[in-house]
Amino acid sequence: MIRVRELAKRYGAQEVLRGVTLEVERGEVAAIIGSSGSGKSTFLRCLNGLERLDAGTIEIAGTTLRAGVEPALEQRLHAAIRARVGMVFQQFHLFPHLSVLANIVEAPTQVAHRPPEEARTRAMALLERVGLAGKAQARPSTLSGGEQQRVAIARALAMEPEAILFDEPTSALDPRMASEVLSVLADLAHDGLTMVVVTHAMAFARRAAGRVHVFHEGRVIESGPPEQVLEHPREPATLALLEIVRG
Amino acid sequence: MRGAAANAFQPAMLCTLLWLALATSAPSDTLAEIRARGFFIWGADEEGGGPYVFPDPGDPERRIGFEVDLARELARELSGELGRTIEARFAQSPWDKLPDLLKTGRIDLVLNGYEWTEERSRDMASTLPYYVYELQLLARADRSDASWDWLASPPQKRVGVLGGSAAENYLAERHPGLELVSYDGNTNAMGDVVSGRLDATLQDLPIALFYRADFPALAFAGAPVAPGRYVIFVRREDQTLRAALDRAILALRASGTLRAIDERYGIWTEAQHDPELLSLPEGARPSSADSSASGFLARYATTLLASAGMTVLLSVLSFPLAIVLGVLVALGRLYGPRLVAWPLTVYVEVLRGTPLMLQLFVIFYVFPNAGLRLDALTAGVLGLAINYSAYEAEIYRAGLQAVPRGQMEAALALGMSRRLALRRIVLPQAVRIVLPAVTNDFIALFKDTSVCSVITVVELTKRYNIAAMTHPADVLPLAALAAALYLVMSYPLSLLSARLERALR
Numbered sequence: 001m002i003r004v005r006e007l008a009k010r011y012g013a014q015e016v017l018r019g020v021t022l023e024v025e026r027g028e029v030a031a032i033i034g035s036s037g038s039g040k041s042t043f044l045r046c047l048n049g050l051e052r053l054d055a056g057t058i059e060i061a062g063t064t065l066r067a068g069v070e071p072a073l074e075q076r077l078h079a080a081i082r083a084r085v086g087m088v089f090q091q092f093h094l095f096p097h098l099s100v101l102a103n104i105v106e107a108p109t110q111v112a113h114r115p116p117e118e119a120r121t122r123a124m125a126l127l128e129r130v131g132l133a134g135k136a137q138a139r140p141s142t143l144s145g146g147e148q149q150r151v152a153i154a155r156a157l158a159m160e161p162e163a164i165l166f167d168e169p170t171s172a173l174d175p176r177m178a179s180e181v182l183s184v185l186a187d188l189a190h191d192g193l194t195m196v197v198v199t200h201a202m203a204f205a206r207r208a209a210g211r212v213h214v215f216h217e218g219r220v221i222e223s224g225p226p227e228q229v230l231e232h233p234r235e236p237a238t239l240a241l242l243e244i245v246r247g
Numbered sequence: 248m249r250g251a252a253a254n255a256f257q258p259a260m261l262c263t264l265l266w267l268a269l270a271t272s273a274p275s276d277t278l279a280e281i282r283a284r285g286f287f288i289w290g291a292d293e294e295g296g297g298p299y300v301f302p303d304p305g306d307p308e309r310r311i312g313f314e315v316d317l318a319r320e321l322a323r324e325l326s327g328e329l330g331r332t333i334e335a336r337f338a339q340s341p342w343d344k345l346p347d348l349l350k351t352g353r354i355d356l357v358l359n360g361y362e363w364t365e366e367r368s369r370d371m372a373s374t375l376p377y378y379v380y381e382l383q384l385l386a387r388a389d390r391s392d393a394s395w396d397w398l399a400s401p402p403q404k405r406v407g408v409l410g411g412s413a414a415e416n417y418l419a420e421r422h423p424g425l426e427l428v429s430y431d432g433n434t435n436a437m438g439d440v441v442s443g444r445l446d447a448t449l450q451d452l453p454i455a456l457f458y459r460a461d462f463p464a465l466a467f468a469g470a471p472v473a474p475g476r477y478v479i480f481v482r483r484e485d486q487t488l489r490a491a492l493d494r495a496i497l498a499l500r501a502s503g504t505l506r507a508i509d510e511r512y513g514i515w516t517e518a519q520h521d522p523e524l525l526s527l528p529e530g531a532r533p534s535s536a537d538s539s540a541s542g543f544l545a546r547y548a549t550t551l552l553a554s555a556g557m558t559v560l561l562s563v564l565s566f567p568l569a570i571v572l573g574v575l576v577a578l579g580r581l582y583g584p585r586l587v588a589w590p591l592t593v594y595v596e597v598l599r600g601t602p603l604m605l606q607l608f609v610i611f612y613v614f615p616n617a618g619l620r621l622d623a624l625t626a627g628v629l630g631l632a633i634n635y636s637a638y639e640a641e642i643y644r645a646g647l648q649a650v651p652r653g654q655m656e657a658a659l660a661l662g663m664s665r666r667l668a669l670r671r672i673v674l675p676q677a678v679r680i681v682l683p684a685v686t687n688d689f690i691a692l693f694k695d696t697s698v699c700s701v702i703t704v705v706e707l708t709k710r711y712n713i714a715a716m717t718h719p720a721d722v723l724p725l726a727a728l729a730a731a732l733y734l735v736m737s738y739p740l741s742l743l744s745a746r747l748e749r750a751l752r
Contacts, residue, residue: 050656082662093657097675097751107661110671159661 001026001163001194002047007056009042016042018218019056024163024196024211029189031205031226032198034215035241040198043215044165047196048085049078061085061162083111086156090168092148094140094155100127101136104155112159119158126154130184146177150184163194170201182208202245206230214238277355277481278488281325286334289318290349291359292342293713296433298457298512299360300337302713307550310337313453313512314358317377320504324495340703346371348703349482351615356492357480360451362413372483374492376476377505379518382414383455384468386447387440393447393468398422404446407436414449417473437462453514474518547714548728554710555732561627561696561706566689568632573639574674580640581647582669591640598637603698606630611702627699635692639685646681647673679751686744690737707732 002024009017016039024030034040045051047060052074058065061084063077095103104123108114114122127133130150132143140148149169156164169185170178182204189195189208199205205212205226212229214222216237222229233239281287291300291314300312315337322335338354345357349371362380363373386393398404405426408415418425428445430436436448441464452471459465479496481488499505509515579591598606607630614621621629650673658668697708705713711729715722 048660050660078659079662079664082660087657087660089653089657089660091653093651093653095654095657095672095676097679106671107663110667111662155661 001028001061002196003059004043004047005057007043007046007058008054009039009046009051010054016218017046020215020218020220022213022220022223024194026162026194027192028210029195029197029208031209031212032196032215033200033202033205033212033241035244038215039218040215041167044087044167044196044198047165048081048087049074050087083159084162086159086161086164088149088152088156088164088166088169090171092140092145092152092172094148094151096140098140099136100132100138100140100143100151103140103151104158107155108158123154123158126157127151129157129187130154131180144177145173146180149173149177149181153181153184153188157188163196164188166195166197166199168198168200170199170204200245202230202242214241216241276487277485278329278491281333281355281488282329282331285331286336287322287325287355288336288338288353289356289358290338290340290345290354291357292345293339294709295342295359296454296713298453298514302550305546307546307714313378313508313514314360316508316511317499317505318358320499320508321492321495324498325491328491328494338703339705341701344701344703346480347612349480351612351620352482355481355485355488360453360477361480363476363478367480370483371480372485372489374479374481374489375496376478377496377499378453378477378509378514379474379516380477381452381471381474381516381518382417382449383452383471384447384449385437385440385455385462385465386468387443388464388466390466390468393466395469395472397468398425398447405444407439407445407448409433409436409450412451413473413475414451418449434458434461437465440465452516453512456514457512471516471518547725550714551707551710551728551732554705554707555736557704557706558693558696558708558733559736561624561631561699561704562689562693564628565631565696566635566692568628569635569639569692570685572632572636573643576636576640577643577647578669581644582665595637595640598634599641603630603634603695604701606634607698607702623699623702623704626702627696627704630702631692631696631699634695635688638688642681642684642688643677646677646684649680650676679748682744682748682751686740686747689744690740693737693740694733 002022004020004022007017007020008015020039020043022030022043032040032043042051046053046065047058049065053065053067055067060081063080065074065077065081069077094100095106098106101120101123104126105116105119108119108122109116124133124136127136130153132147132150132154135143135147135151140151143151149172153164153169166185170181173181178201182201185195185197185204186208197204197209209226211223212226213220214229214233214235214237216235222233222235222238229238230242233242293300293302293310295301298312299314300310303309303311318335318337322333325333338348340348340354342359345354345359345361346367348354349357357371360380361367363376367373384393384395384398390397398406399422403424403426405428406418407428407430408418409430415427415429418427428436428439430439433450433454436445437450437458439445440448441462447468455467479492481492496505506515506519509519576591576594579587580595581588583591607627610621610630610633611623611626614626654672654676655665655668658672659665663671696706699706700709700712707729711725714725
């Protein structure tokens, strides 16, 4: 489903990713952990073309991205990926001028050209699924952070993606709201959705992830099932990270 | 009225542009054209006031003045000569713009207290004089020693004159020791003599005679001086028209019609027999009907209201155009390739960096040279729209940049193209951000429509100026009325925008 080889990314002189190689199988939940600045968010944004890669390859949902592709082709490749791979942001980024329902209906009608009636019916079902059927007509600004993030998940699901990228989906939320969102994520994982989740929520990683990848200074230093990586870390950097998270 | 001196505030660049525009006007036989269409268009400035051309105090919709009557009589004479009924049609223009209007072919003749000067007669063709004017010194009536000798004696005197007028030139030449104060209107200087801010004022005799009754505290000091000729100007190549007008003027003088017109406005002088004769005649100005505040205001409320309609029309036609242009320019500057963004930056800077008035001049007086002749309303709407589009573009650019980057990213991540994301996600949010600034601009444009008066559009401010020039004593109620009209129109706009902001939040 996702196969990344030697991915490198630079901002000016600063090397953010220094050759990341990583695979995610269809239906797998991959948790990505690492300290701030380790490159995990940049990695995620490279996967759907929000950041340009400087070297290496990304195969994702049947499309291959390389460095130095001409802009017109690159745009088409990005479009192909984004049509199949959704994304959920740390700061939700709901569209504030649209109602909750309109946020979810926007892409299916405008991008996938679904009939509005069908899109609305499906959107209502998705709101039901994330427990917010009653908020369909509300403005995003009137919702709590947890509710907004659940709407953002429903918005991503509305495009019927093969995979969803989650960029620290609970970092902006208090523990109660975070657990609301994580239970939705666990639910999706249970249903077999391919997910790449950048997170600090170790309990979630332990419970829901098939594999955990540890980022450190722009590289993946350790990968494996959660019980191995989280309980018996091989690398000192992983140990240090886990100690910080546990407090 | 005024002399040849150009308006000092006009940039030299404008003169160059106008010269370019006017240098190549095509010749044609205007007299034959007048016969074909059945009317001639004469240009004058109502704002110049009495006794030339001014709104009838009894019915401000109607124009009166000795030149209005003269134009009518000239039309009658031409009717006889051309063998069909010829009508005299009036065109309003700022006084100093009349020659430009003549040369661009918008009017057929200038008939508005234009003195014959050698300079002008080189530029345009002049008819025989239809009136001999003189200059009259006015001082406070209680200063019995006021005279030309008194004026020249110490201490130094302050004298008010119309800016660029023959009176100004005369005093500057003959009495260099005086302190000259330049005024924009005739009656303002007279008022300042009454109030004591000035020692005296030198006015064209017809004006002094006409406004005598309005300023009983003023008296004529000394005999009139410096006689000169008021003539009609036509385009230099229109010699047949000039000859026809000459015949008409001679006929009107011979029949006593000219004298009858002058007497109607109390401006007949013996100098009309002989330009060298310098005696002060008895003069009765036409009865200026009911001047009570209430009746007067009731009459003016209607005309002012009608001109307010023009103000509204200019605003509602130009602003939507400014918005559309502004959005396109902002998008081009933000998202366009450098080849598009750079010229648009120049567009914005040029339009923001030059006065609206100049832009209107260019559209109205220079565009015809390139084959694009717009009527005054169209030119006004276009000028306002283009000028404001630059300001709108900058507001929208700021608004677009104020929408968080995450909004664009979220839209892209959902598979939207950049263009779709802009249209559906970023633009609607930017609109909400800029709305207060845009309504603010609309109210500003609403008031800026008054600048259109320089290209002969008569809107609320122009109508007020004309009325105020004609009725100097009623400036206060007139100003209050005009201000109230502006406020009555702009306040609902403020309420509307406040409601809109709430609804879009």
